[in-house]
Amino acid sequence: MYWRIDHGQLTLPVKQDTEPVFFPGLPSLGLSDLPSFLAQPSSDSAYLAVIMENFGCLDKNDWVFCNSSEELESEAIFLYFIHRALCLTRLLTMLVKAMSGLWPLVMVGPMVPSAYLDQQINGDIAYGASLWELSSDQCLSWLETKPPKSVIYVSFGSMADITAKQAEEIACGLIASNIYFLLVAKDSINKLLIEFINSAEERGLVVPWCNQLEVLAHQVVACFVTHCGWNSTLEALSLGVPMVAMPQWSDQPTNAKFVEELWQVGVKAKKNKEGLVTRDELEMCIKEVTVGERSEEIVKNATLMEKACNRAVSIGGSSDKNINEFVGKLMRGDGKKA
Secondary structure, three states: OHHHHHOOOOOOOOOOOOOOEOOOOOOOEOHHHOOHHHHOHHHHHHHHHHHHHHHOOHHHOOOEEEOOOHHHHHHHHHHHHHHHOOOHHHHHHHHHHHHOOOOOEEEOOOOOOHHHOOOOOOOOOOOOOOOOOOOOHHHHHHHOOOOOOOEEEEEOOOOOOOOHHHHHHHHHHHHHHOOEEEEEOOHHHHHHHHHHHHHHHHHEEEEOOOOHHHHHOOOOEEEEEEOOOHHHHHHHHHOOOOEEEOOOOOOHHHHHHHHHHHOOOEEEOOOOOOOOOOHHHHHHHHHHHHOOOOHHHHHHHHHHHHHHHHHHHOOOOHHHHHHHHHHHHHHHOOOOOO
16 A cells, blocks of 8 residues: 555545545455555654655565565455455455565565464574563463453553543443453553452453563463554464454554454454444454354464464475575575665
8 A cells, every 4th residue: 555655556645435445455445444544644644754765665675574474365365255255366366466566575474483383493482672571470370360261361552542531441341241351551541440440350450561472372361352553463363362453543454454354363343433442342342252153263263364374484384485585595695685
């Protein structure tokens, strides 16, 4: 999408009334499915400017690395078209044409520590950097006391801005779900949430931060209520965890579209006229993913995604081959620019 803007094939803001937007190799996208920088470019103009600066020089590079994989994208397309009884070959052809020839794109993901995927690299248990000080002792001790697949994990990343009113709706929705939950909340709304959570006695735990990979990998976690940032989405896919999507901004609305419609590994919570996900909506989405009629299908699809992510980075997988080919070119001196 950004590349098309850079080449004058798409203008901002993207305008539409009832008609969806179509891009080669992608499903139809409503205005609410577009990245927020495209749907409302004036609200985040500084971020958009930085993105456009990067996309303007992609064709000058020998390699453009993408934190995804051929297996993951193929599985998404496969599920999407099987669900609609359409021609898989046709969309695969569209996707290849849409992505190739624009820049030297190389898929090398999912870039998740090896301990949570293929386990090829000893000691590779973390990304090596974090915006927050990670502390898992309290979380893991609490999780260890819960039955398998009985906990809802809730986190909106390091940059999401959740209002006090939305935080209240989230807290009430979690309590109403009558399921154990682990909620990550910034200090600014932590006190408010703790007051609500205290009424849930031992069913809820609120922490300012945690090691998300350790939590998602834990056997007691049943689903992930997430903002659908790409890193969080990849981690959930890599570990086979179903999702309830509550996108906020940037690429998150588009990621949520994939979670619900293409990968079919979760559901997207709908906002009301005030732009809030109500407590009733959140409760309904959690129950749909964990015990609803589609819950078994969602879990099955999440397992397929987990296997696809593991295949990509395992020996002989597409991302593994792409990385080895890149290293080989460097060793031979084939590349001129990085």
